[in-house]
Amino acid sequence: MWFIAYKLNPNVSLNRLEDRLLLQKIGYVVQEILGYNLGYKFSWYSYGPYSRTLSRDLHAYETACIARGNMLDDRSLSQLVDRFTSIYVKAQSLCKDEPMARTLEIIASIHMLAKNTYPPSTDPVADLIRIKPYIRKTCAEEIERMLREEGIIEKLSSDQVK
Template identity: 30%
Template sequence: MANGLLVPIYRDVYNEDFSSNTFSNRMQMQKLIYLLQEAGISIGDYSFHWYKHGPYSQQLQNDILVSKTDNNYHIRYSETAKNIVNQLALILNKNTKYKKHEWAECLASLQYLRSNVFSIHSTDREIIKELIKRKPHLSDYSTDELALKELKSMYN
């Protein structure tokens, strides 16, 4: 079943139109919905697991592929949801050494590792080292540190 909130929330966060024909847009959508769920905002009943590009949901992918663009639909957010969406927009649109979809992949992958692989006693260095091991293309340590700092400000 298609989720009518996907395209509007993508537009609200990334401030650009969504195209399911573009791999980078689909990846950015996957990472956005994962990060929203991690922050307690449910956009659908999506379960995520580790995949080639970090957290991935097949159910979400199915919804993405049949999503329709409705430029007239606007989401009314609660105050809490609005704050989270705005904070994620600032983080996901940050200018870094990574391409936009890689930055989203970096953030979501680090959050997944923090939540599902490592304990609260793990060091930043251990988490980043694991990210680089799993994803050599995300090996700019200072950018990964920035991502982890942003995640901690949002999720701690």
């Protein structure tokens, strides 16, 4: 996670809330969307998916997170970073005015609502906007569409299309 965070922002620091949120969302995307089991359990939080254990690891020391990343060989790490970057760049291009952490919050939140809640949301954008009114609906809709096109969340059936 640190490697990805530093690639996105070389000045990442746990002293800033936005960077802590960034690291939480990177952890969620890597584990839940890209399928690399990092051993974290994520719950819903005011800023989207959140893991207490990941937070403790982040605050304990940076090497705990780096050590978890070392389970991947260089090729796997490179593929992981490439896939993560591809998803992030596509989402950021859809919501150019959003800061990095907010874009990742939207990606992770829509995914969690669509796949990792019970019952899964049938309209993750509407649920997200209801829970987080500060998120722009058009941005969330575009990111949801991209996640569906990428096969990250299931495509809507014809009777579900808005």
